[in-house]
Amino acid sequence: MLLSGLPDSVGDDEDITRVLRSSSHFTASYVKASAFMPANDEATSVFRHGAEPREDLWRIARELFGPDARIYGAAVCKVRCIREQRLEVVADEPPPRHANIIGWPMNVDPEMQRAQQKELALVIASRSTLMRTNE
Amino acid sequence: MSEPISIAVAGYVMALNLAMRTGSGVSAEAQAVRRSACALVDSLEKSITLFGPKSIVISEIHDLAADCIDPAWDGEEATAIYPIVVERAINFIRALPNDVRLPQVAADPDGALSLDWISSRTRVFSVSVGSTNRLAYAWIDGTDRGHAVARFDGTAIPGLIMDGIRQVEDGGDVAFRTA
Numbered sequence: 001m002l003l004s005g006l007p008d009s010v011g012d013d014e015d016i017t018r019v020l021r022s023s024s025h026f027t028a029s030y031v032k033a034s035a036f037m038p039a040n041d042e043a044t045s046v047f048r049h050g051a052e053p054r055e056d057l058w059r060i061a062r063e064l065f066g067p068d069a070r071i072y073g074a075a076v077c078k079v080r081c082i083r084e085q086r087l088e089v090v091a092d093e094p095p096p097r098h099a100n101i102i103g104w105p106m107n108v109d110p111e112m113q114r115a116q117q118k119e120l121a122l123v124i125a126s127r128s129t130l131m132r133t134n135e
Numbered sequence: 136m137s138e139p140i141s142i143a144v145a146g147y148v149m150a151l152n153l154a155m156r157t158g159s160g161v162s163a164e165a166q167a168v169r170r171s172a173c174a175l176v177d178s179l180e181k182s183i184t185l186f187g188p189k190s191i192v193i194s195e196i197h198d199l200a201a202d203c204i205d206p207a208w209d210g211e212e213a214t215a216i217y218p219i220v221v222e223r224a225i226n227f228i229r230a231l232p233n234d235v236r237l238p239q240v241a242a243d244p245d246g247a248l249s250l251d252w253i254s255s256r257t258r259v260f261s262v263s264v265g266s267t268n269r270l271a272y273a274w275i276d277g278t279d280r281g282h283a284v285a286r287f288d289g290t291a292i293p294g295l296i297m298d299g300i301r302q303v304e305d306g307g308d309v310a311f312r313t314a
Contacts, residue, residue, distance in 0.1 A: 119282040
């Protein structure tokens with residue numbers, strides 16, 4: 001059991017949330033693949049929470065990024081959706097509820113690696129629900 | 136997003152107001168402001184005439200790059216978007232045929248600029264412009280999906296990318312697959 005009270009292993013049916021820190025990462029209706037692309041540490045940071053309760057969602061995001069951080073919204077999807085792309089979601093606390101999407105394709109050719117990762121991110125984004133902070 | 140467009144439009148309207156104003160302000164400062172506003176309006180109108188909607192996308196690229204000029208712009212591990220990436224993305228936009236809908240722009244955490252054609256939730260074509268002349272691209276089209284890399288010489292859009300954009304945009308019969 002983790003400090004947050006959540007189990008160590010992340011279940012397939014759990015919701016995970018990717019906080020949207022760029023206004024370029026979503027349209028009026030959809031989440032873009034860029035929102036899920038990994039950074040240089042080859043992990044995508046998420047937290048283990050669903051769309052509801054909404055107040056808790058934004059509170060956790062504020063705790064993660066600080067009270068003054070600009071948060072545009074969140075992309076919510078099931079862990080199963082990530083694993084179907086042969087990626088993994090692993091708990092990574094602290095902070096509480098934090099987890100990482102790992103296992104992104106690696107390639108000696110950086111552009112090919114980016115293309116492989118983008119394909120997976122496109123699928124994940126297409127199966128995610130967009131939550132806006134101003135809703 | 137529409138924010139940069141609305142800011143650009145608001146700036147244009149403000150400049151137009153200043154340029155058109157025929158009030159009694161005759162001080163040197165007032166005349167200088169009016170001259171500057173006239174020059175700005177002239178420049179904007181020439182730009183839009185020359186490049187049409189492409190100038191708006193190019194403006195969005197500049198705005199996004201400015202937002203991502205520092206590392207960790209996402210509050211995490213993101214790489215800054217470098218000027219060479221901006222230059223390549225702008226060259227790509229300028230090279231697009233005029234009959235193709237222009238893409239949406241997004242910042243990737245690895246420092247690339249993503250140009251996205253989104254027809255629906257499950258029909259998307261995405262080109263990542265990085266710091267080299269090779270472009271990563273990927274698509275989903277219903278249950279079909281794929282990825283590849285193509286070389287961009289700075290002037291002509293690679294054929295497979297053009298086919299992919301048209302496929303997602305038109306839902307047509309253009310076949311495209313990785314080479």
